[in-house]
Structures are given as structure tokens and as C-alpha cells.
Amino acid sequence: MQTSEKSLLLSGLLLLSLASSATHAAWQSVGKVDTAKQASNTLTVSTNDGAQVQLSMTTPDVVRVRMTQGAAFDADFSYALEQQHAAIGLHVEEDPVTGAITLHADKGEGARVIVQRRPRLSITVYDAQGRVVVGDDLARPMAYDPETGAVEVSKKRSARELYYGFGEKALPLSRHQQYMTMWNSDTPYYPPGLDPLYQTIPFFIALGEGTSYGIFFDNTYRSYFDMGKTDPARYTFGAGGGELNYYVFTGGAERSPANVLRDYTDLTGRGSLPPLWALGYQQSRYSYTPDARVREIAQTFRSKQIPADTIYLDIDYMDGFRIFTWSKQGFPQPEKLIGQLRGEGFHVVTIVDPGIKVDESFAIYRDGRDHAMYTRDAQGNELHAAVWPGACAFPDFTNPQSRAWFGSLYSKFLDQGVAGFWNDMNEPATFPPSNPDESLLTHDPGKTFPLDAQHNGDGLAGNHARYHNVYGMQMARATFEGLHKLRAQNRPFVLTRAGYAGVQRYAAVWTGDNVASWEHLALTIPMLTNLSVSGVPLVGADVGGYAGSPSGELYARWLQAAALTPLFRTHAEIHAKDREPWSYGVRFERINRATIELRYRLLPYIYTLFAQNETNGRPVLRPLWFDYPTDARTLQLDDEFLLGHDLLVAPVVKGGATRRRVYFPNGDAWLDWRDGQRYEGGTSADVSAPIERLPLFLRAGAIIPSQPVIQHTGQTMSTPLTLIVALGADGIGSVYQDAGEGYAYRQGDSRTTRLELHVNELALQIPAASGFQRFAFVEFLGLKSAPKQVSADGNVLSGIAFDRNSKRLRVALPDENVHTVSIQK
Numbered sequence: 150m151q152t153s154e155k156s157l158l159l160s161g162l163l164l165l166s167l168a169s170s171a172t173h174a175a176w177q178s179v180g181k182v183d184t185a186k187q188a189s190n191t192l193t194v195s196t197n198d199g200a201q202v203q204l205s206m207t208t209p210d211v212v213r214v215r216m217t218q219g220a221a222f223d224a225d226f227s228y229a230l231e232q233q234h235a236a237i238g239l240h241v242e243e244d245p246v247t248g249a250i251t252l253h254a255d256k257g258e259g260a261r262v263i264v265q266r267r268p269r270l271s272i273t274v275y276d277a278q279g280r281v282v283v284g285d286d287l288a289r290p291m292a293y294d295p296e297t298g299a300v301e302v303s304k305k306r307s308a309r310e311l312y313y314g315f316g317e318k319a320l321p322l323s324r325h326q327q328y329m330t331m332w333n334s335d336t337p338y339y340p341p342g343l344d345p346l347y348q349t350i351p352f353f354i355a356l357g358e359g360t361s362y363g364i365f366f367d368n369t370y371r372s373y374f375d376m377g378k379t380d381p382a383r384y385t386f387g388a389g390g391g392e393l394n395y396y397v398f399t400g401g402a403e404r405s406p407a408n409v410l411r412d413y414t415d416l417t418g419r420g421s422l423p424p425l426w427a428l429g430y431q432q433s434r435y436s437y438t439p440d441a442r443v444r445e446i447a448q449t450f451r452s453k454q455i456p457a458d459t460i461y462l463d464i465d466y467m468d469g470f471r472i473f474t475w476s477k478q479g480f481p482q483p484e485k486l487i488g489q490l491r492g493e494g495f496h497v498v499t500i501v502d503p504g505i506k507v508d509e510s511f512a513i514y515r516d517g518r519d520h521a522m523y524t525r526d527a528q529g530n531e532l533h534a535a536v537w538p539g540a541c542a543f544p545d546f547t548n549p550q551s552r553a554w555f556g557s558l559y560s561k562f563l564d565q566g567v568a569g570f571w572n573d574m575n576e577p578a579t580f581p582p583s584n585p586d587e588s589l590l591t592h593d594p595g596k597t598f599p600l601d602a603q604h605n606g607d608g609l610a611g612n613h614a615r616y617h618n619v620y621g622m623q624m625a626r627a628t629f630e631g632l633h634k635l636r637a638q639n640r641p642f643v644l645t646r647a648g649y650a651g652v653q654r655y656a657a658v659w660t661g662d663n664v665a666s667w668e669h670l671a672l673t674i675p676m677l678t679n680l681s682v683s684g685v686p687l688v689g690a691d692v693g694g695y696a697g698s699p700s701g702e703l704y705a706r707w708l709q710a711a712a713l714t715p716l717f718r719t720h721a722e723i724h725a726k727d728r729e730p731w732s733y734g735v736r737f738e739r740i741n742r743a744t745i746e747l748r749y750r751l752l753p754y755i756y757t758l759f760a761q762n763e764t765n766g767r768p769v770l771r772p773l774w775f776d777y778p779t780d781a782r783t784l785q786l787d788d789e790f791l792l793g794h795d796l797l798v799a800p801v802v803k804g805g806a807t808r809r810r811v812y813f814p815n816g817d818a819w820l821d822w823r824d825g826q827r828y829e830g831g832t833s834a835d836v837s838a839p840i841e842r843l844p845l846f847l848r849a850g851a852i853i854p855s856q857p858v859i860q861h862t863g864q865t866m867s868t869p870l871t872l873i874v875a876l877g878a879d880g881i882g883s884v885y886q887d888a889g890e891g892y893a894y895r896q897g898d899s900r901t902t903r904l905e906l907h908v909n910e911l912a913l914q915i916p917a918a919s920g921f922q923r924f925a926f927v928e929f930l931g932l933k934s935a936p937k938q939v940s941a942d943g944n945v946l947s948g949i950a951f952d953r954n955s956k957r958l959r960v961a962l963p964d965e966n967v968h969t970v971s972i973q974k
Contacts (some may be wrong), residue, residue, distance in 0.1 A: 209259025231418030301387030316350025425889030429458030494861030504541030546623035556631015569642030621647025665694030689716025701733030710800035825956030850880025869925030
């Protein structure tokens, strides 16, 4: 048996042992309701077993439930919430015969909640139409374990209800009949099915018979979700400590996934627009060193005219892995290097780990020690553990003073020109003991802090068992807030490996140390789409797989699959072969250049999607079911995705394939990006997919902004915009524009162009404004032949070009004052 197999076997045995322990814990039902009192927009019920349960509503469509086994609740504090949401007014009434309690918003709209008193407390949520959204399962009632502090609840489920979200899981698209653990873990080279991984987002969207709801279990302890695996009649979630504190999102009158995600991100926040440069192509490896190698990489991108915006520096740029230092041998003049790269249109992102080397000669360590900024062990001493620099101390990121101190450390690197920061190893990850028998476990307990380590908890002191899952998120927060304070005029770019619900307010997320295999390429689609519907818009996976060396074919296909995902980064481990777009010979260099060029052509559309996400929470990257929840064929389709509402992407994820089967969701027709061929919704087709081609389709009626190929986003403002119009249905669209950096857009320094297509006429409402990319062309897709004439505001245009092979008609706009462009066939 190989070491990796032993590791997985031992991990499985450990999980079974933990599950067995939970099964035999002294669980106690909350019992029947004794008293019920309404106060301050909250209904509090006490049970005959001494539990307290609170019910409230944050909106008419969002219900909150809290349960504690003691006489009083904890302070109402959450790292997940953007701000504490006040409960709205409630109307509460009691049935004089059954004693059942009904509550709803005091204005009468929205969800209704019915609390049954006997034979034991149960809670059922209904929508405004009186349909059951979700209800407790009396066979497994709300319960707690007075010995361990564990809490749990079970909900009834229908046989056809599916579940999505849960953050980062190496699982199929739908998580029904899966058992999942929420515990941030350092899991390099994870195989499909391994759980848990790096991120904890205990939120999911349920979908059954076309209607949705969501649940967010806001508990930072190790938690779990059994989504019908143990018993298909119910799902169960709980945690090893803390309160049973969860929200039910009913999805409003439409019961739609979009409404559920909107309400969840209203609660947990949305990220501000990323800087435009962060949406360009990013190149990384462990490690580009010395500085001459970094220059060589940058110069090769420019000489070969392969667009790129970002180069990453991994841990070898540092002096002995001490954070915020530079290797004197490898990077003797970092400011000069970064300045040269900036002059060529590159932004530099450096890695920053939480471990600070215990070294009396290291000023940062001494300063943190002298000001008590570090996590403490159970005895109150400075916690030390081994990571890359050796013995390290670790800031207590749950302490606001520690966050502010750590955030201030970025000042020097910002002054030197570093543009963004990559927080790694922040699960937190530590090196396990050297005993080989102890290091076989994938989820080795020695790979993180002891559970009895002590944290400030923003004034709610607690142990690491309570705060482990938020450590990485709070590091990202310290980074984001520090950067914002130091450079208020810029939008911070932070990339984090670990996080908790709400991490989207601070950072982008990637899927950690994946593997160079076709299996992992296919896995990226369900992983990233589920992260997206967990509220995190800026997500990506290491192109080519971090571990190992992909073939030219695998790398080219992975690059295609990733080109239209939000975060577009190649990364590789230290021993991997060279993995740049030109590393596989002239043929693959040409293919890979075209793939990256496609990304840059569509940046105006991608940027518009991020602006919309900040407003309404709709994900940039979407599984097909998100926009087509009533189409049963989309519900478990995990090898296609939507970019916004208008682009359908069907990557090739199997080696040697030159064709693939594509399903087109029911409700819209779709046009092939390459040649305009039309496919009806609700049908499947075998499409040609030679190695040079990413199967890509536009929704009929879509209006997509695009631009010419540029080498980096610094060239954006000087390039004209082209609107690509997919004929064959009426449609509406918009284009968002701002400076691509800073926060002036929040004071109105932006413009949004409204577009509407009716049959063969495009209506444009372009606000008169300067300083933005100009609208210069319209390109109609889907024509079988050249039209008789094209007019703008009734005036016949000349100089139009029709390409019969691509079925595209290109029309130059006279100026931005045009209101209509019409085609006469």
C-alpha cells in the first residue's frame, strides 16, 4: 500500500471514529415548549429540558433560529455578517386549541413560521403562498449534548431535493446524500471526495421541483452536514460547540436561487469591485527566483505577445522565509525590479504567510512579542509551531489590535510597489511532528494549532476549537483592512487559501493545491460553481494543477476551461516542469495565446458582471441550474457553466477528445461563438472541439461588450468597445464602465449603458461622459447572409463588413450619440 493510500485509510478510520463518538454522545432533545414570550422583535421559547430557542426575521423572507442549552444566549456576534442585522417587527399569534404559535413580519408579507409546542418543539417555515419551505423532523428533533456542548437539528427532505454550495468541496455538483465536515484543513494533492478542504462556508441552496430555499448555519466550531446520506428522509446539521444559530432564506415570492443568494449576501456582504488588473491573466509558480528569472518571464510574455497582467512571487523571494523581507541574494533590488515590471504593464503579488519566525534579530517578531500580538497556548504562553521558517509565532487575528498591527506591516511592500498579496498557510497550517507514524494522516491534528490554544475573539475570548475556522478569514481581513488604510485610493487585491462565510468581503479564493490530472480539471467546474453560489465571486483553480507536470494537451485544455472563470492563474509546485503558455512548443504556444486573448477580449463583459454582483449578489460564474432551476437536466450537469447569464462555456475535460456533448438549457436558444450556428434550448448536440477550440455559446438575445486584444489592462482605456449582438430573440443588456481602480465609482464616477434588442433593431442608451472606453462597433451574430442595408437612427450606413463563415456583421458606429442600429434583411 502506498503512503498516500495509507493516509486516506487512516483519515477514513479517524472520521469513522469521530462519527461513532458523536453517535454515542448523550444527546438530549429540547423537549416541549413551556413558555413563549415576545420582546424586541424576537420570540423566545423555553422548553421543559431547559433549552432556550429564539426566532426572529431579518427580512420578511429570512428567518433566524437560535438555540442554546443554557439559560442565556451568548453575545450576539458573528464574523460572518457584514454588520449586525436588526430584527424586523413580528406579528405573533397563538392557536387557542393546539397552542401552535404563528409568526410573520408585522406587515403581513413574506414567510410564515409555525412553532409546534408538543409533543416536542418543532419549527416549520412556509412561504407567502403557504407552501412548506422546510420543517424540523420530529423523528430527530432539535437536540444538544450537555456533556460536550454539541448541538444539532434535522430537517425533513423530499427524495428529489438537491443541495448546492457549502463552499469548497471536492464533490459532485449536487451535494445530496453527502456527509460533509466544516473544518479548514491543509490538504495538498487532495483526491476527489476528500473532505474537508481549506474553506468553511456552512451555507447551501436547496432546489426541488423548481423552487429554492437556503440555510446558513453560522457556527464557527467544527460542524457537519449529513444531507440525506445516513437517511434519505432527512438532513442533519450540527456542531461540536456553540449555539445552534441558523438562517432560512425562503427565496421570496419567486422561490428562486437568485433571491436566496441575494439575501444571503445581503447578510454576509459582497466584495467591492476588484481592480481591473486582477481580472487579467496571472502567472505564478513555486518559485520564480532569482529576480533575473522574473524579468525573463515578463519579457517573454511581451516578446511573444501573450497578454498578462500579474506575476506572483512565492516564498523563495524572502530572507529565510521571514515575512515582509527580501532575499539579499535573489532579490537585492526589489523596488527596481517591481518598477521595471510595472513599466511593462505587470503587477507583482507576493505571498504572505501567518507564521512569523521566532528570531530575536527579526524586528517584526520582536515587535509582535513586545505588544502581545500573538496567539497563546493553553497556559498563556506564546504559541510556537513549525512552518517554513522553522519555529514561528502566529498573530491572533481574532484580536482587533493584532489585525491592525499586522495590516500596518504591508506599508514597506506597498511603498516598494507590490500590488497585491497572497495569504497562504492560514487554515492555520503547521508542520506535523516528525514522527512518521503521526504524519500519515491527511487530516493530521498536528497540522494546525492545538484546540486549547487561546484567542481574543474580538472580546469574546475562546479556544481554537471555536475560532479555528475563522482564523484564515481574519488574516485576509487584516490584510484587506491594512491595505485599505494604507492606500485608500486603491482597491486591495487579496488572495486567501482559507476562509469562512463572508470571506468575499476581503479576498479572492482559489482551490488550493490541486493535481495535474484530467480528473482534477473536471473537478474544477463543480468546485468553482459551488464556491460561486456560496457567495464568493472571485474564485479560481490553479491552471494545469499545482502538483505534477501536465502534458501540453492537458495544460491547453485547462487554460481554456479557466479562461472564463473569474480568477485566471497558472501555478505550479517547486519540482514541476516549466509551465508558461509557451512551454509546450510552437503549436501549443499559438493555442494558448489565443485562449488568453479570448479572456482579454471579454474583459468588458466580465467586469460588468462583477459590477452587477456587487449590486445584487448574482455570481459571475454560475452552474446552469442557477439560471434554469426548472430544467431538470441542468441539476447535476457538472461539465458546463455559465459566465453571467449570456455565455455558455463547455470545456473539454477528457484527454484526446476532439468533440463533446453539449446540453443547451431549456428556455433560450444558443448561438455558437465561432460560426453562429443556432441550437435550441432543451436539446443536446455533439459539437466539434479540436484542441484549438473552446466550445462557447451566446444566448440568443444577448448583447456582450468586447474589446480588441490588448497585452495588459493598462492599455484598456485606449481601445474601442464592440457590442456583440446574438440575433434570434429579443433581449436586454448593459455595459458598466469606471476607472478600473479606486472607489470614485461609489460617488458616481462611472457609467452604465443600457441596451435593448428587438428583432433586428438594437437600441442604445449611452450616457454622455468622457474618460471611458468609447463604443465604436456593433457586431451582429447569427445572420445567414449579408443584409440589404444597415442604418443608424434612420441613416443608411456604409462600410459594413459581413463574414459568411462566422455569420458576423460588423458595423462601425458614427459616434456615441447613436440611439438605434437597424438591420434590413
